[in-house]
Amino acid sequence: MTILEAIEISIGYRGHQVIENASLKLDQGQFVSLIGPNGAGKTTLLNALGGQLRIQTGDIQFEGKSIANWSADRRARAGIGRSFQAVHLFPNLTTEQNIQLAVQAKRRLRLHHLLGKVDQEVTAATRQILNEIGLLHVARVAAKALSHGDKRKLELAMLLSLQPRVLLLDEPTAGMSMTETPMMLKLIAQLKATGHYAILLVEHKIDMVMQLSDRIVVLHQGHILAQGTPSEVMNDQEVTNAYLGGHYEGIT
């Protein structure tokens, strides 16, 4: 079942067309990777799906409903979670507060919360998530003081706290060290294995893309150049010429 779909969308800034007539589908439980050279429009496409950018033409549908005019917060509430290329946290708040805000976002704040305390179930859920992702020991540390790997972990944990149905991950391993990257890869693989999420990943690490993806979409100069299974895409001559420098031996 298709959960998120972009139908012939176009996005431009000041006369410059960044995305032109791009269409892609994301099915329930499916893992799709969006690849392409720098400047191809990958993040722009993700921004359009997440509601950070408005499309000029075409439509975006979530569970069959048009969400093109929905704001980013409404899409998040509907179940579209978005991570950013640069880590997006609340830097001066503690790790615990960051998670708590994400957990709280899913629940509605009511009048008694105006002068009240955080609900116990929110606190308990926060502690559980901290424990699960292995950040309990830095619960009281300001997010800005965490290592880059921990910041990435925290961001992903915040995203999962929203209990989304779709995950839009923008280069989740960007800036990570050689030792931190496998940890993130393992986390994402675990998310895929649950089958709960439809995941759209933007990533430059092609081996990671090959390992995880059910389908790959190749974006080049704002156009969808190709899409299909990893082997179909990697054996596409146009793709290898445009993105992989004419040669890729990782798949047969």
Added chain:
Amino acid sequence: MRPVRLAWLLLSTLFLMGFPFVFGSGGGTSLLEQIFVFGAFAMSYDLLIGYTGIVSFGHAMFFGTGAYAVAIVLSKTGGSTVGLLLGFLIAMTISILLSLVVAFLSLRVRHTYFAMVTLAVGQVFFVLAGSQPLRPLTNANDGISVLTPVWLNSNLAVYYFILIFLAIVTLFLHRFIHSPFGEVLRALRENESRAKALGYRIFHYKTLAFLLSGLIATLAGGMYVVVESFVSTSVYDIGSVSLQVVLMTIVGGVGTLYGGLIGAGIILWLQNELANLAGSYPVFNHAEIAFGVLYVLVVRFLPNGILGTLKGRKGRWRWTSQTFKKSQT
């Protein structure tokens, strides 16, 4: 509550409760009344600038509206208790409507434009209060002298009335900033787009902060009339009210809540001392020069304000002592 904090709270409560008995109801007590009023006003402003990250240059529009609403109703009702209550009720209603209109017009735009819109709206109120067509209501530039209810005729009664008001405002703001709502406001200040990506309705939360901040500023304005028994267009003045409250908050410490109270204390005490000196040295007639210097010094040497700096040092001390203890074990 930690024992040290509890001790501080008890000591300061005892000090403030006993002040008029020890020092009489003269200058010092009058100054404290003003500090309480402006302290509440500055704390309301800190909710906006320090906890939500919204800068307003027209916060006097709320303070002035509170002052005028209470003064007008009191003067029309001959200083009755019902008049006082009605005045505050009308002031609060106007404040809510005003904050909703200003929020609708400007909170969706960038923060700079919001600051400019508040400046413009604040100036409109200043002009309206002094305008001749509204003289029957506001007495134009002559201002309104007010009769307060009989039970507020003694200085002591006014002092405790304002002290109770300050205590309620402080308690309310303390609870609010530590509530889940307060946490969301801090999140907005930290990273608005992340808060949005988590699903928070940014506009709603900003409006709520603006509304509450405006409401407290309005009540502070009403209390100002109770203290002064007089109101004039100066309550809408940008320089002496809107910018002064910015200065109070910055001097005390943005995002510390109680810093506003400390800032109000310092600024009003300084203003009082300079006014006394001006009798002998006319140069001190221009208090704003001293405030300008103070602002530069604080921004340069205490960028987190007085309370912010103290809290930072305490945090560093705690971290160092904990690290030392760990290294010993």
